[in-house]
Amino acid sequence: MSDLFSAAADELAAASAPLADRLRPRSLDEVVGQEHLLGPGRPMRVLVESDKLSSVVLWGPPGTGKTTLARLIAGASSAHLEARSAVTSTVKDVREVLAGAQARLGERGRRTILFLDEVHRFNKAQQDALLPAVETGLVILIGATTENPGFSVNSALLSRSVLFRLEPLSDEALVALARRGLVAEGLFSGGDGTTEEGPDAAAKAEFEEALEVLAVAATGDGRHLLTTLEVAISLARSRHGTGVSGEQIVLGIPDVEGAMGAKAVRYGVD
Known part of the structure; x- marks a missing residue:
């Protein structure tokens, strides 16, 4: 019985662990960068x-x-x-x-x-x-x-x-890591794993920009990126409300700005 409770406790602890811990690679092939x-x-x-x-x-x-x-x-x-x-x-x-x-x-x-x-x-x-x-x-x-x-x-x-x-992670690697985090949290990731109807073009463009902002702000630090992303995900869920779930939730610039506590530098905008 004690083993059963111990296993349940371990499972709960794993589920509530920070995103960076839950996404720790389990093989060399899962390592980003x-x-x-x-x-x-x-x-x-x-x-x-x-x-x-x-x-x-x-x-x-x-x-x-x-x-x-x-x-x-x-x-x-x-x-x-x-x-x-x-x-x-x-x-x-x-x-x-x-x-x-x-x-x-x-x-x-x-x-x-x-x-x-x-x-x-x-x-x-x-x-x-x-x-x-x-x-x-x-x-x-x-x-x-x-x-x-x-x-x-x-x-x-x-x-x-x-x-x-070991080298700082490239922005490309950090964006890939962010997508992996979004998949783990069940949100829209913009990748091949998206199954539901995606966002409109404007929301998709803002989503991609939000990932770039996250990557640049992380300055090569994967753990920092995932910590910030986890807060941004919570803000995105709150912004979309209880009637929206899963891949219908699309990360946006306001979520990233809120998570970073600073105004984002916008890219590709005149």
């Missing part, structure tokens, strides 16, 4: 699909998918995942993870991936504590950072890792 790393034959995809990972550092601005990629890498691997934040972890925490990795390897022959978010926040002593385990392959380190690792990560640790640089 980063084609230079994840396209066919590109380095990260090859490493992941061959399950021959070495330690890596993911460097890029916020909202470019560092945490998502780390979890996808771990999920595609046969290794055990330990996830920690460098903001809250101590040297003691690191040593406990390494002790667990040693036991896991000795008892079951299973390797350990340590995902360390904001690895640049680790001080020298904390990074030094990790170094022997990375050198010997006891753990596979996946470090995520928004800071230049050349200045923020121990050079010895960095030299034993593959550095992947």
Whole structure:
């Protein structure tokens, strides 16, 4: 019975999670952007699909998918995942993870991936504590950072890792992400998945402009775009009223302006 309640609670939590969490990719093919790393034959995809990972550092601005990629890498691997934040972890925490990795390897022959978010926040002593385990392959380190690792990560640790640089998402990628969010929320998305009669030409043009405004305002940050979109969707539903639902609800400039708390810069208007 407790398992039943636990499953129900998990389902409710998933349904009420922020849109950005609900749209987290479940495979490399669902990732928006980063084609230079994840396209066919590109380095990260090859490493992941061959399950021959070495330690890596993911460097890029916020909202470019560092945490998502780390979890996808771990999920595609046969290794055990330990996830920690460098903001809250101590040297003691690191040593406990390494002790667990040693036991896991000795008892079951299973390797350990340590995902360390904001690895640049680790001080020298904390990074030094990790170094022997990375050198010997006891753990596979996946470090995520928004800071230049050349200045923020121990050079010895960095030299034993593959550095992947993630780029800000293009406006085109962000618009595609916004459409995916609209599909998930059951609203008009302007894509092939639209089944009901679409809006008139003027509303369609405003809708496309609203997506462009959202994309430009997000400045390459996918998480920021989805957070703003979620508010805009709520405003669009309210504006259309209770008699309108599903794909009849079309996002407009007023919804985007309300979500951003600012007047939108209009594109393509004389």
